[in-house]
Amino acid sequence: MDTNTQRLIHTFSALADLGQEIADAGDFEDMLRNSFHLLLGSLAIRRGAVAEYDREAGQLRLVASRGLGESSTDTLPLSTEHARRLASSGSATSLADATNEAARFLEDHKKFFATVEIDLLLPLIVREQLIGVVLLGEKASGEKFTEEDLEVLSALSRHIGVGIHSHQLLEDVEQKAAENLRLYDGLRAIYKETVRAFAAAIDIKDRYTQGHSVRVGKYSEVIAREMGWPDEEVEGITIAGYLHDIGKLIVDLSVINSPDRFNAKDSAEMSRHPAAGYEILSPISHPYADIPLMARYHHERMDGKGYPDGLKGDQIPPGAKIVTLADSFDAMTTDRPYRKKLPLEDVFEDFRVNTGTQFDPEVVCAFCRAFLNEIEGKKERRLLNLLNRNYSNIEQLSPLLNEMLLEFNGGTMTATTTH
Amino acid sequence: MAETDRETSIQTRAVGDAAIIYASDYLNKLTGERIERECRRQFDSGRRTLIINFRDTELINSIGVSILVGLIDAAEQNTARLIFSDVNSNTANLFEMLGLTRHVSVAANEDEALSWVERDSAATA
Numbered sequence: 001m002d003t004n005t006q007r008l009i010h011t012f013s014a015l016a017d018l019g020q021e022i023a024d025a026g027d028f029e030d031m032l033r034n035s036f037h038l039l040l041g042s043l044a045i046r047r048g049a050v051a052e053y054d055r056e057a058g059q060l061r062l063v064a065s066r067g068l069g070e071s072s073t074d075t076l077p078l079s080t081e082h083a084r085r086l087a088s089s090g091s092a093t094s095l096a097d098a099t100n101e102a103a104r105f106l107e108d109h110k111k112f113f114a115t116v117e118i119d120l121l122l123p124l125i126v127r128e129q130l131i132g133v134v135l136l137g138e139k140a141s142g143e144k145f146t147e148e149d150l151e152v153l154s155a156l157s158r159h160i161g162v163g164i165h166s167h168q169l170l171e172d173v174e175q176k177a178a179e180n181l182r183l184y185d186g187l188r189a190i191y192k193e194t195v196r197a198f199a200a201a202i203d204i205k206d207r208y209t210q211g212h213s214v215r216v217g218k219y220s221e222v223i224a225r226e227m228g229w230p231d232e233e234v235e236g237i238t239i240a241g242y243l244h245d246i247g248k249l250i251v252d253l254s255v256i257n258s259p260d261r262f263n264a265k266d267s268a269e270m271s272r273h274p275a276a277g278y279e280i281l282s283p284i285s286h287p288y289a290d291i292p293l294m295a296r297y298h299h300e301r302m303d304g305k306g307y308p309d310g311l312k313g314d315q316i317p318p319g320a321k322i323v324t325l326a327d328s329f330d331a332m333t334t335d336r337p338y339r340k341k342l343p344l345e346d347v348f349e350d351f352r353v354n355t356g357t358q359f360d361p362e363v364v365c366a367f368c369r370a371f372l373n374e375i376e377g378k379k380e381r382r383l384l385n386l387l388n389r390n391y392s393n394i395e396q397l398s399p400l401l402n403e404m405l406l407e408f409n410g411g412t413m414t415a416t417t418t419h
Numbered sequence: 420m421a422e423t424d425r426e427t428s429i430q431t432r433a434v435g436d437a438a439i440i441y442a443s444d445y446l447n448k449l450t451g452e453r454i455e456r457e458c459r460r461q462f463d464s465g466r467r468t469l470i471i472n473f474r475d476t477e478l479i480n481s482i483g484v485s486i487l488v489g490l491i492d493a494a495e496q497n498t499a500r501l502i503f504s505d506v507n508s509n510t511a512n513l514f515e516m517l518g519l520t521r522h523v524s525v526a527a528n529e530d531e532a533l534s535w536v537e538r539d540s541a542a543t544a
């Protein structure tokens with residue numbers, strides 16, 4: 001095989017390997033190092049470096065190098081204007097005989113290049129933008145770079161430039177995605193704070209039920225978590241709990257704050273609030289699903305005797321069933337103008353009697369389990385902390401809760417973590 | 420006696436002050452880095468004459484060439500002598516074409532390489 005043919009084969013295989021390297025690249029640094037080795041090996045070049053252009057920092061950052069020794073540097077300053085001119089020069093430039101813009105860059109860093117014995121620069125240009133440069137020292141043969149060599153090096157460098165450019169694009173996309181995620185998290189936090197503030201505002205209207213909406217949100221959260229709901233949906237049900245009574249904003253203040261039990265007229269006025277809540281919440285784009293529906297259906301009953309739509313059983317969204325129980329629990333465990341809060345035994349007896357007709361058995365069981373787990377110290381005391389200031393001896397509830405679990409949960413006697 | 424590093428699959432043999440390192444059939448990034456590691460280990464242990472035997476080597480790609488050029492530099496920095504032996508004609512042409520032969524001696528076989536080492540030792544003794 002003659003020398004020219006062998007040179008051609010060696011060069012082509014370097015180009016093929018380089019293409020493969022860039023296409024397969026998993027790790028960017030590895031890709032660059034390997035690509036640079038391929039380029040050096042194509043002509044047995046003894047030393048050199050690949051530098052990535054950092055537009056914002058106004059510098060070239062060496063990302064792969066070989067044979068530059070300890071006198072090497074990690075960065076080289078490069079002004080925007082210089083970068084623009086390098087990009088427009090476009091071709092390989094020798095330090096010895098250069099007359100173009102690249103030569104001026106080389107001149108600026110003459111001392112560095114002399115120290116590390118670099119005498120050839122190839123700008124890496126993609127879409128007329130400077131991506132970086134390849135800096136090269138002498139060939140092992142000691143011969144000058146020929147025109148043919150420069151063609152080979154330019155072809156190989158173009159591949160490296162595309163590899164760097166693709167990586168930069170990917171980094172940009174990742175940065176933007178991370179930024180969007182941060183913005184989204186920030187917006188979600190603002191949304192939650194706003195909703196909490198709104199919940200407090202709703203409760204202020206009713207002087208007898210201050211803190212009710214926030215507590216319903218928290219009870220709903222505990223129940224949904226006990227039922228194994230994913231975090232996103234647990235957040236949603238918490239918000240739904242905060243907002244479930246938003247429809248009360250349109251109910252006559254004198255009815256809400258009436259110290260007596262509601263008469264028929266007051267009840268009719270009051271029963272407008274779930275549908276009104278739905279109307280208020282529907283036009284809003286909530287980050288969680290079905291919040292307006294949970295407000296609308298939190299007074300529906302399993303037996304179809306609830307309002308506003310008289311839905312039955314599975315027609316009622318699961319979230320609304322949770323809010324219904326949380327709402328009833330808080331109503332019974334807080335003082336009302338017409339009665340004092342009920343003992344916890346009475347509250348759970350009420351649940352027991354009304355499970356299947358008013359309340360969903362699965363939701364009741366989850367609530368009982370959550371209670372038992374907290375009483376037995378298996379879970380953080382969230383329900384108990386919400387109740388502690390009003391109740392003592394909560395531990396005495398355990399037998400009743402276990403009985404209810406046995407009754408509604410098909411024989412599961414003890415509290416366990418179900419999910 | 421030849422020994423094989425099971426982890427890196429590099430066969431090496433010590434003969435007097437020299438170490439002989441056997442290159443594999445295809446010298447690429449993976450196998451090249453194994454040779455590079457072994458050579459650097461030999462330099463670090465004070466060995467100043469290394470013979471790389473290419474008897475099994477059919478093909479050397481560009482990364483392989485680049486690694487060999489790096490070893491030439493490392494040998495120069497360590498004032499060590501690097502000899503290539505048992506190079507087939509295609510590889511010999513490649514080394515000649517790329518200028519590697521300006522920096523390393525290429526022996527026809529291991530015996531010739533060892534005779535050069537012996538002659539140099541005698542000359543400096």
